[in-house]
Amino acid sequence: MLKRKKNKREGMDPHIRSLMKIVGEKEILYKPEDLLSYDCDGFTVHKAMPKAVVFPENTEEVSAIVRYCHMNNLPFLARGAGTGLSGGAIPLNNEVIISMVKMKKMLHVDLENRQAVVQPGFVNLKLTHSISDKGYYYAPDPSSQYVCTIGGNVAENAGGAHCLKYGVTTNHILGLEVVLPDGEVIELGEAGVPDRPGYDLMGLLTGSEGTLGIVTTITVRILKSPQGKQTVLAYFDQVEDGSRAVSDIISAGIVPAALEMMDKTAIEGVEAGTYPVGHPPDIEALLLIEVDGILAGLEEQVEHILEVCRKRNVREVKVASSEEERGRWWANRKTGFGAMGAISPDYLVQDGVIPRSRLPEVLQNIYDISRTSGLRIANIFHAGDGNLHPLILFDSRVPGETEKALKAGTECLKACADVGGSITGEHGVGIEKKEEMRFIFTEEELEAQMRIREVFNPYDLLNKGKLFPTPSRCMDVKKIVKETVAVK
Amino acid sequence: METKHNVSIEDRFGNRGTEVYKPVTEKEISDFLKKANEEGKSVSIEGGGTKRGYGGQGEAYDWTLSLADWKGVVEHQAGDMTVTVRAGTTIAELQTFLEDYDQKVSIDPCWPDDSTIGGVISANESGPKRMNYGSARDLVIGLRVVYPDGEVIRTGAKVVKNVAGYDMNKLFIGAMGTLGVISEITMKLRPKPKYESLVLLSVEEEEVDTLRSLAVSIQDAMIEPVCLELMNPQLSKYLTGREAYTLLVGFEDVEKAVKDQEGWMEYHKPASAQMDVKQEEDAREFWKAFSKRAPNALDQSDGETKVVLKTGSKPMEAFSIIKEAEKIQHEVSVQVESHGGLGHGISQLVVSGSEEGIVSFVDQLRKYAAKQKGYVILKHLPTELRKSIDPWGNYTSGLFLMEKIKKAVDPDHTLNHQRFIGGI
Numbered sequence: 001m002l003k004r005k006k007n008k009r010e011g012m013d014p015h016i017r018s019l020m021k022i023v024g025e026k027e028i029l030y031k032p033e034d035l036l037s038y039d040c041d042g043f044t045v046h047k048a049m050p051k052a053v054v055f056p057e058n059t060e061e062v063s064a065i066v067r068y069c070h071m072n073n074l075p076f077l078a079r080g081a082g083t084g085l086s087g088g089a090i091p092l093n094n095e096v097i098i099s100m101v102k103m104k105k106m107l108h109v110d111l112e113n114r115q116a117v118v119q120p121g122f123v124n125l126k127l128t129h130s131i132s133d134k135g136y137y138y139a140p141d142p143s144s145q146y147v148c149t150i151g152g153n154v155a156e157n158a159g160g161a162h163c164l165k166y167g168v169t170t171n172h173i174l175g176l177e178v179v180l181p182d183g184e185v186i187e188l189g190e191a192g193v194p195d196r197p198g199y200d201l202m203g204l205l206t207g208s209e210g211t212l213g214i215v216t217t218i219t220v221r222i223l224k225s226p227q228g229k230q231t232v233l234a235y236f237d238q239v240e241d242g243s244r245a246v247s248d249i250i251s252a253g254i255v256p257a258a259l260e261m262m263d264k265t266a267i268e269g270v271e272a273g274t275y276p277v278g279h280p281p282d283i284e285a286l287l288l289i290e291v292d293g294i295l296a297g298l299e300e301q302v303e304h305i306l307e308v309c310r311k312r313n314v315r316e317v318k319v320a321s322s323e324e325e326r327g328r329w330w331a332n333r334k335t336g337f338g339a340m341g342a343i344s345p346d347y348l349v350q351d352g353v354i355p356r357s358r359l360p361e362v363l364q365n366i367y368d369i370s371r372t373s374g375l376r377i378a379n380i381f382h383a384g385d386g387n388l389h390p391l392i393l394f395d396s397r398v399p400g401e402t403e404k405a406l407k408a409g410t411e412c413l414k415a416c417a418d419v420g421g422s423i424t425g426e427h428g429v430g431i432e433k434k435e436e437m438r439f440i441f442t443e444e445e446l447e448a449q450m451r452i453r454e455v456f457n458p459y460d461l462l463n464k465g466k467l468f469p470t471p472s473r474c475m476d477v478k479k480i481v482k483e484t485v486a487v488k
Numbered sequence: 489m490e491t492k493h494n495v496s497i498e499d500r501f502g503n504r505g506t507e508v509y510k511p512v513t514e515k516e517i518s519d520f521l522k523k524a525n526e527e528g529k530s531v532s533i534e535g536g537g538t539k540r541g542y543g544g545q546g547e548a549y550d551w552t553l554s555l556a557d558w559k560g561v562v563e564h565q566a567g568d569m570t571v572t573v574r575a576g577t578t579i580a581e582l583q584t585f586l587e588d589y590d591q592k593v594s595i596d597p598c599w600p601d602d603s604t605i606g607g608v609i610s611a612n613e614s615g616p617k618r619m620n621y622g623s624a625r626d627l628v629i630g631l632r633v634v635y636p637d638g639e640v641i642r643t644g645a646k647v648v649k650n651v652a653g654y655d656m657n658k659l660f661i662g663a664m665g666t667l668g669v670i671s672e673i674t675m676k677l678r679p680k681p682k683y684e685s686l687v688l689l690s691v692e693e694e695e696v697d698t699l700r701s702l703a704v705s706i707q708d709a710m711i712e713p714v715c716l717e718l719m720n721p722q723l724s725k726y727l728t729g730r731e732a733y734t735l736l737v738g739f740e741d742v743e744k745a746v747k748d749q750e751g752w753m754e755y756h757k758p759a760s761a762q763m764d765v766k767q768e769e770d771a772r773e774f775w776k777a778f779s780k781r782a783p784n785a786l787d788q789s790d791g792e793t794k795v796v797l798k799t800g801s802k803p804m805e806a807f808s809i810i811k812e813a814e815k816i817q818h819e820v821s822v823q824v825e826s827h828g829g830l831g832h833g834i835s836q837l838v839v840s841g842s843e844e845g846i847v848s849f850v851d852q853l854r855k856y857a858a859k860q861k862g863y864v865i866l867k868h869l870p871t872e873l874r875k876s877i878d879p880w881g882n883y884t885s886g887l888f889l890m891e892k893i894k895k896a897v898d899p900d901h902t903l904n905h906q907r908f909i910g911g912i
Contacts, residue, residue, distance in 0.1 A: 112704055114803065171626050186889070190885065193800045194833050195612055195614075195798075195834060196800060197863065198908075198909050199667075200625060200658040201886050201889060208654055224710060227711075247567040293712060294741055296747075296748035297744050297745025300742050353645070353648075354647060355565060355568040356568050386647055387649050421645065422650040422652045426649065428651055429652055433652070437653060440652060441642075442642075448635070449654045449656060
């Protein structure tokens, strides 16, 4: 028995054998059939095979794996739940994938100081569930929160519907333990203490898409749940009225907890999906608006919102009458992307951001792009922060349509960049939007960022080929993306 | 560009050059830095000049770049709730401008009339209300930064949500001007609160723990104070006339919600506490006086040495830091005026007395803070004292990375050399 096992290992890649020694025999995948599901993340347009997937259980193991890769010049990257939408966890260079899913403990909760300490594989929504009985919650709520991990949230600086009032991930991170690309472990924001002297490395790490280090422990801020919540649903016959109402609400001095918008195509999608709520099929836009806070003050704010909507010719506007109704409205919204599958074989999500006051004109541009490309575009988005999510509907079986969809996506981002916006508000650059970085940054500005990467990741072994366009290579990647397209 | 030569640098706070340049365009900033870099000149950067006693081992620099004339709002779209402003604009000027639109930048640092937004961002200054509104890192969404070689680099964008590339804004916030000169700042705004009030709760020294318990239950209740700041008896005496520990609980919301929360306070306050409520203008007046109490480098008068400490701790540990400081001040015979944020963990202490007393106070408080995993830095102290007390303390994880960043961005140490932690 023992002998046979030894023989089996003899033909094995020596690197796999060494990694096995660090994490144990069972905590590594290396056979091609086991690696298949790691060839992409939520961005499915591009696929590549990793060398192996390892499942460390603690910081020491992560550090040992990283040190080994560093010493042996092996590319590597960290992966959480794999829900990223921009390809940040795709092993472009036959990486060793360090999966954080076994590091999923909650280590400590300190209600008095409003902080919790978790491992990176801890699931976002689980955090809120673990503290909700005491009346606390974790604010960033990406739509994938029931499965995505806090570690991945840190890497992507994840947002969500409620970040309009409460901020994105970076505003809720108090401390990080980080394994640097050479295996050294550092602690930033120790004990969750704010403003530690020195450059804000924690702020740099957050949203660095796994290119500067691997986060192994995270201290987050937790919040007390608001005393009350009121949710308003407003239907508009004109998109423009809906988008002007968004600006009006914000200008009226109301800070909604969330302010979401969907257009006609999106409504068709969500109504055909798993959580229909009976939106009228003939409206052009809807707004989902939530205010929260001190109960005594909410009525006044809701009244104000209703008044704004009426001034903008709303067809119908209602306030959720129960928690159950509110829940249904939100389920309908949060599963919106997936619901597009009900009305289109494939779809591409984009993630541009614009100054909110430019909403009417940019939406018009997106409709023009739709018309020119001949592809339907559904818009489901965080209107309050100006974070658009055009969903480009297409059929990859139709020759040439995928290319058209990619082109339309890029044009949508250009439309956002042209009004002084950004190419991504919460999904990250990854490999998907590398080239589009040039829409918003000059060569010198990109270089300034790459200089920082070099400080942390001088050999570029950690998550290589992400985030930045490389003059010689970006064209090639674009080409590969187009050749290997197989969306969904 | 206004230029002054042979400026006297003989003063108590140092961090000054013998030639002062006051650019009025970004191009002038860029040309100036290019020249300094090429000629190997060391440059100190200043805005309103309030923070010259903040950090720095070297007494003098070759040149000073003053951004005091580089001011004004560049762009403001009320509906976007963002503003872009030049670095030399004072906090008060900015807030006055925004007042017309019923908006504000939700940051409440010391000396709003003199401090410039560039200085506040560079030193990462904040006030009691950061508990609810966050600090500079939560408000800044975009910067234009002039690098030491004169290159202008934009970071972030003029949108409230953005994850394109590294969050380079963070690199310059609190960097004490050691990496680049912040030229323009774009920030998120908030609506001016429809109503505000401030609840003051004072108790005698032996009752002070009741304020701690109250602070814990406030945070565990569903009320939403914008600050929970504890003042020691000396500071309270100056600001309220009452020599007692005083907890400041601020509310900003629609009037109904504010009144509702005042009611909560009335119901839950400790039996021994004296409670006052300041409404609207009275609350604003209080905060004005509060923001001006600590000394800064514009005050050159001789007399007793005063230094300003900033401590960071877990939020509720701010309570024990304020209490411990009371104990130490009696042991080493110095006078302390202090306030600590029980909801955010930043405390500020003004310590006056003999130099030996101050040195020993800082030393003891540092030891205490370290035990709670906190830290003590000195925001304001005379050059002389900076030789016996390191303003930054001596330990920070990741310092070697910070040194490498400095080297990558400012390899010739042109900007604010040795002004920051570890001699960066």
